[in-house]
Structure formats: structure tokens, C-alpha cells
Amino acid sequence: xxxxxxxxxxxxxxxxxxxxxxxxxxxxxxxxxxxxxxxxxxxxxxxxxxxxxxxxxxxxxxxxxxxxxxxxxxxxxxxxxxxxxxxxxxxxxxxxxxxxxxxxxxxxxxxxxxxxxxxxxxxxxxxxxxxxxxxxxxxxxxxxxxxxxxxxxxxxxxxxxxxxxxxxxxxxx
Numbered sequence: 001x002x003x004x005x006x007x008x009x010x011x012x013x014x015x016x017x018x019x020x021x022x023x024x025x026x027x028x029x030x031x032x033x034x035x036x037x038x039x040x041x042x043x044x045x046x047x048x049x050x051x052x053x054x055x056x057x058x059x060x061x062x063x064x065x066x067x068x069x070x071x072x073x074x075x076x077x078x079x080x081x082x083x084x085x086x087x088x089x090x091x092x093x094x095x096x097x098x099x100x101x102x103x104x105x106x107x108x109x110x111x112x113x114x115x116x117x118x119x120x121x122x123x124x125x126x127x128x129x130x131x132x133x134x135x136x137x138x139x140x141x142x143x144x145x146x147x148x149x150x151x152x153x154x155x156x157x158x159x160x161x162x163x164x165x166x167x168x169x170x171x172x173x
Contacts, residue, residue: 025107030055030063032104034073035089035097043078043086072096 030053037044037052044052050060064087067073072093078084089097112120137143 025104025111030059031067031072032100034063034067035093035100038073038087038089039094039097039101043076043088045078045084045086049087067093 033053034049037049046060046064047057050057053060064073068075071090073087074090075085076088078086115123
């Protein structure tokens with residue numbers, strides 16, 4: 001098979017995977033990821049949560065305002081440093097966070113259930129290689145999207161980041 005055709009098919013399939021992940025696992029997943037970090041840490045300053053999520057401050061503020069209005073999180077004085085305000089889950093937020101994490105773990109298992117352990121490892125290796133390569137492309141001024149515009153920013157500080165090398169549950173979210 002011609003390499004050009006294969007490359008286009010790989011990109012087309014990656015787009016389909018991205019579409020599936022976006023629409024079938026909760027959209028931008030902002031709430032789920034906020035739930036996860038607050039469940040794990042108990043409380044977090046908004047800035048630290050922003051760094052963990054790799055999002056812009058305005059985007060995070062918008063989600064937090066909605067979650068506060070829904071009674072899922074609240075801003076309180078830190079137990080460690082009473083001068084600082086931190087975010088924490090409400091009782092209802094904790095209930096929804098736990099349910100969200102359980103549901104997500106089931107989704108992950110089902111999405112990858114067609115792959116053997118060796119295939120999952122090979123896929124992970126391939127995706128990490130692509131992410132590293134694309135991080136270089138994301139800083140290449142000659143690399144433009146097909147429309148001729150600059151590529152869209154990804155990850156922390158507007159750049160595609162290197163794939164996590166640790167194997168913690170936190171890195172998988």
C-alpha cells in the first residue's frame with residue numbers, strides 16, 4: 001500500500017478516535033478531571049489545579065463558577081494555611097466525583113478491551129512517540145495547518161507536552 005495513503009488513513013483514524021473520546025466520554029472532561037484531583041488531594045489552590053489540568057485560567061474559572069453554582073465545589077480557607085483560599089468538594093460533589101471516576105474506569109476498560117496487553121503496550125509506545133514528535137512540530141514555525149493558519153495550541157502553556165513517563169493513575173486522566 002502507498003505510504004501517502006497510509007499516512008492519510010492514520011490521521012483520519014486518529015480524528016475518529018478523538019471524536020469518539022470527546023463525545024462518548026464526557027466532552028472536554030473538565031469536571032471529571034477536577035473531580036479526580038480534588039478527590040485525591042482533598043483541597044487545592046485554583047492555580048495548582050490549573051497547572052495540573054494544563055488549562056488557561058479563564059477556562060478553569062468558568063468551569064469552577066458552574067460547579068460552585070451546582071453545589072459541587074466550594075472555596076474555603078486552607079486547613080494548612082488559613083490565609084489561602086482553596087477549592088474542595090462539597091458532600092454532593094464528592095458523591096458525583098466518586099461516581100464519575102468509577103464510570104470512567106469502566107469506560108476505559110471497555111474502550112480498550114479489544115486489545116491484548118501487548119497491543120496496548122505497543123499502542124501506548126506509538127502514541128508517546130507521536131506526542132513527542134508533534135511537540136517538536138508545535139514549535140516549528142514552518143509547520144502550518146492545512147488551512148495555512150498556525151496550529152492550535154495543546155497542553156500546558158499552549159504547547160503539546162511530552163507524554164507522561166510515570167505510570168500513576170493521575171497521569172492517565
